[in-house]
Amino acid sequence: MTVDIPSRYQLVSACGSGGFGSVSIYMDSHLERNVAIKTILSESEKERLVDELQGLMSLRSNHVVQVFDVVYEGDSLAGIVEEYIDGEDLWDSHFPQSSPENYLKCLWQISKGLADIHEAGIIHRDVKPNNMKLDEKGIVKVFDFGLARPTDLGAHTVGFKGTYGFAAPELFSGDHVDFTPAVDVYAFGATAIFLLSKSLPDELLMVPPSPLSESQVRTIFSHLDVPIQDVLLGCLSENAENRPLMADVHRLLSKYLLRDRHQAIATHKGKYHNLNSGNRLISLALNTVGSLKIEYNGLGFYVKDRQGEAYINNREPDVGEEIPGSCVVSLGSASRKYYERAFITFDVSNPEVVL
Amino acid sequence: MIGPHGNGDLVGERYEIQEYVGEGGMQFVYLAKDILLGRYVALKTPKNNAAQKRFRRSAVVSARVNHPNVAKTLDYLEFDERSYLAEEFIEGNDLDKGLLRKFYAVDPYLVARLFHNLSKGLWVSHDAGVVHRDLKPSNIMLVGDVSIEAVKITDFGIAKLADEELTEAAVGGGESITNSQTAVGALPYMSPEAISAPDKTAYPSDVWSLGAMMYEVLTGTKPFGTGLMAITEILSDKEPALPEELLVNPQFAGLVQQIYALATRCMSRTIEDRPTARELVQECETLCYPIEQRYLGSVRDARYRWGFISENGTDVFYHNDSIYGPGIADHDPVCFSKFPGGGADRAHPVMKVKV
Numbered sequence: 001m002t003v004d005i006p007s008r009y010q011l012v013s014a015c016g017s018g019g020f021g022s023v024s025i026y027m028d029s030h031l032e033r034n035v036a037i038k039t040i041l042s043e044s045e046k047e048r049l050v051d052e053l054q055g056l057m058s059l060r061s062n063h064v065v066q067v068f069d070v071v072y073e074g075d076s077l078a079g080i081v082e083e084y085i086d087g088e089d090l091w092d093s094h095f096p097q098s099s100p101e102n103y104l105k106c107l108w109q110i111s112k113g114l115a116d117i118h119e120a121g122i123i124h125r126d127v128k129p130n131n132m133k134l135d136e137k138g139i140v141k142v143f144d145f146g147l148a149r150p151t152d153l154g155a156h157t158v159g160f161k162g163t164y165g166f167a168a169p170e171l172f173s174g175d176h177v178d179f180t181p182a183v184d185v186y187a188f189g190a191t192a193i194f195l196l197s198k199s200l201p202d203e204l205l206m207v208p209p210s211p212l213s214e215s216q217v218r219t220i221f222s223h224l225d226v227p228i229q230d231v232l233l234g235c236l237s238e239n240a241e242n243r244p245l246m247a248d249v250h251r252l253l254s255k256y257l258l259r260d261r262h263q264a265i266a267t268h269k270g271k272y273h274n275l276n277s278g279n280r281l282i283s284l285a286l287n288t289v290g291s292l293k294i295e296y297n298g299l300g301f302y303v304k305d306r307q308g309e310a311y312i313n314n315r316e317p318d319v320g321e322e323i324p325g326s327c328v329v330s331l332g333s334a335s336r337k338y339y340e341r342a343f344i345t346f347d348v349s350n351p352e353v354v355l
Numbered sequence: 356m357i358g359p360h361g362n363g364d365l366v367g368e369r370y371e372i373q374e375y376v377g378e379g380g381m382q383f384v385y386l387a388k389d390i391l392l393g394r395y396v397a398l399k400t401p402k403n404n405a406a407q408k409r410f411r412r413s414a415v416v417s418a419r420v421n422h423p424n425v426a427k428t429l430d431y432l433e434f435d436e437r438s439y440l441a442e443e444f445i446e447g448n449d450l451d452k453g454l455l456r457k458f459y460a461v462d463p464y465l466v467a468r469l470f471h472n473l474s475k476g477l478w479v480s481h482d483a484g485v486v487h488r489d490l491k492p493s494n495i496m497l498v499g500d501v502s503i504e505a506v507k508i509t510d511f512g513i514a515k516l517a518d519e520e521l522t523e524a525a526v527g528g529g530e531s532i533t534n535s536q537t538a539v540g541a542l543p544y545m546s547p548e549a550i551s552a553p554d555k556t557a558y559p560s561d562v563w564s565l566g567a568m569m570y571e572v573l574t575g576t577k578p579f580g581t582g583l584m585a586i587t588e589i590l591s592d593k594e595p596a597l598p599e600e601l602l603v604n605p606q607f608a609g610l611v612q613q614i615y616a617l618a619t620r621c622m623s624r625t626i627e628d629r630p631t632a633r634e635l636v637q638e639c640e641t642l643c644y645p646i647e648q649r650y651l652g653s654v655r656d657a658r659y660r661w662g663f664i665s666e667n668g669t670d671v672f673y674h675n676d677s678i679y680g681p682g683i684a685d686h687d688p689v690c691f692s693k694f695p696g697g698g699a700d701r702a703h704p705v706m707k708v709k710v
Contacts, residue, residue: 030431031418057392062423068430070391083421137479263643270605314672315697324694325645326606326703328674345606345676347464349643352471 003039003071003078021045021146025084028068034086035068039079048146049077055148056080059120063113065133065143085141090129095138096195100223101257102138107192108257108353109140111250114188117142118181118246121151125179127187128166129194151181164207165200166190169238172208182240188249189235193220211238228256254353259298261351264323266294268344275301284310286331286342294323294346301348309333312346323348358383359400359437365390367434370398370441377493378402382410382510386444389429396429396441399510410438417442417511419483424476426496426509445507447499450492450568458690460575460601462679462704463610464644465503469495470569470614471639472506477565478632480508481558487511488549488556490564491541492571501690502649543577543585544568547624550586559626562635566621573614574598575680578622592624604676607704613642647692651708654687663699664689670699677703 005011009026012034021040028035040049056067071079090096096106110132117124124131125147134140147161162171168186171177194200201220203210212220217236221229231252234244260277266284267273275282275296281304285291290308294301301323303312310316311330312323325348332341357375360383364372370387376397377384387398401407411431417440418428430441447453450469454461473495480487487494487508498505546563549556570578578595579588597615602608617638623629630638652666661674662683671693675682683689688710691702 030414031428032415033418057394066427066429067392265609265643267605267609270608272605272609311697313694313696313701315695325647326692327694327696328701347606347610347643348645350646351640352646 003073005037005039005071005079009035009037009081021049026081028081034084036065036082036084037071037079038082039071046076049080051148052145053077053080054150055117055122055124055145056082058122058150059116061113061116062139063109063141064116065141082143083141085133085135085143087133087135090132090134090140090191090195093134095134097198103195104253104257105138105353106134106140106195108250108253110142110188110191111246111253113140113142114184115246115250117148118151118184123149123151123179123181124184124187125149126162126166127184127191128163129191130163132191162187165194165205165209167209168240169208169211170240180240181246182243185235185243185246185249186237186240188246189232189243192232192235196220212236225256227252255299257353258351262296262300262349264294264296264301264346264348266329266344266346268342284329284331284342284344289336289340290331290333292317292329292331301346309336325350358385358402360385366398366439367432369432370396370439372398387441389441395444397426397444397509399440399442400437407438410440413511414438414440416485420480420485420511422476422479423505424472424507425480426507442509443507445496445498445509447497447503450495450497450572453497453503454572455492455575457708458575458680458706459709460680460706461572462706463573463607463614464647464704466569466573466614467610467639467642467644468503468646469506469572470565470617471636471642471644473508473565473568474632474635474639476506476508477561478636480511481561481632485511486557487561487564489541490561490568491544492568493541495568501651542583543571543579543581545585545589546622547590548626550589558631559629562621562629562632565635566618566629569614570595570618570622573611573618574601578618594619595622601679604678606676607679610642610644645692647694649690649692651688651690654683654685654689657683657685657687664691664702664705666693671702672696672699673702673705677701678705678707681707683707 008029010029012025012027014024021038023036023038025034026037040046053070065085066083067080068083069081070077096103114127124145126144131144132140132142160171166187168183170179171183190200190204201212203212214233217233218229221232231244231249234242237243264275265272266275266282273282277298280296281293283291283293290310292303292310293305295304303317303319303321306317306319309332313327323346327346329344329346330341360372362372362374369389369391371390373386373388376386382399382401385398387396389396401410414428414431426445427443429443432439494508494510496507496509497503544564544567546560549560567578579585601611621629650666652664652671654662655665656663661672664671664673688708689705690708691705693700693702
């Protein structure tokens, strides 16, 4: 079937197809920008178009494509006008493989997009590199919500839907399949493998996929820090309940992307002492009354040693404890006179990932 | 009914006016419901014919910028001989209502974060070839309430593409888009060249305006005063001073000085001495500022050197060194961040709220 596109939109190129329907690029003559218009090829796809629209409308994320308009035929939805991203999808792109940092930046953005999707109560259900696009500024956005489902309706499906290689094992369990946002977490794990080498291990391509062993996963991700390996291993768990939440994956990746970029400033009597990747340790001491050592390990600031009367915000910190964003270190207990004590303020920066 | 519309009006069979939000320099702004997509948008329409002319142009220009720190352009339409621009609706306040009218001066952590985010927004705009030309507090939107979640530049009302300049100068008579209004921008934030040669405003003029705003947020005063007197000051070679009382507390002083230095560099009379937006982003990345939740409370027990704030009935300790701006007394409303502490949490920074 063909859909009448309003004259506001002028065809630029009738190209690719999405997970379903067809996607063409049009020029929006009102705003002189390109948009992607997705239309259905047959009546049977209408339900998926409606699902896609609902999925896209219920969330706002910097890492999910935006809807601008819809096209109706009579009373029924026939097309969705979406933000057009001028760039390759992550199946074709070589950006993730170009450097370890770019790889991590991609994973970080995908995890943010998926965390936002899940927070909006939606399961994407078709997470794969083909459904993620990279623009010229290095921004990754997730698209194609044709299989998306709200979480709260007790998501289930009849028969297999999804993409082999990225579909979680529970989706193969029979005719009537119950699933949770954890299917997206699994697909994220498989995507993380694909983005390294542009291929998937044979085990994941089997129908149903057979689980990778822990040592296989650690070998694949051997260049990554162990905590990241741990979380990706969790994503690929055969048992959906063992997979982490997307928001937690995102938080962990943020921490590592910002490694060595934090700083802290200790202020004492108007003098500043900087703590950062070039100067990792500070020792604060007042005679023999008390002392505190604080160390920057690249991810945060931690109490390394504490002797005698040393306090943070008027409480006794444990060795190994993380320093809060802003605090006062006092040496000498509150029972001493004010002038017998020393106060050092501490400010810890909270850098943001800037893409 | 304010401006051309009352609540319930339907624009272009799609946008239902919910309420009047306010007006920019040249446009009325409404909260409207996009009934096609079921979401809220900010619907803007020009106040008069002169503004109408450049309205579509500015819609097209702002649609080119796609970044989390810039309000997203969603639609442009003409209906009943009026032009309309639909933009992402931002729940929150502008910089004027959200910060300048609320506080005497804003603590340097928050200013650093604003500066950083706005620099990013400005950088992508400039990178897309767009000069804003009207940066002022009412064009900066703060998402959220007490705690600011995000910052977005909006209202590219008189923005233009940098490369349009020559063509216009060559083609345009008195009626060309940029010449049709003599003054470009809001006086207190205008660069010398925007006053003396409005057709010469370019990227560095935006940088000046950003610097002027950051100076105002940090110190609570406009760098060159208000009204027409500002013109003389801006055209002189006087540098706005840094009030010494902002340097009294050493924990703030370092960052205050860094921000002040950056803001005054933005306001260099020699255009070449101003940093580019890209350089601003890099400079802001070196600032050390924590990002923390903010709370409202009132001073319960102010003593000589310290005291307690009551936040919903719970005591939060503060030390005078954590107060930014004017001192506080019992019953004063305050805004603050807090960190875990012994006995009570410790507030830092603390700002008095204007009543």
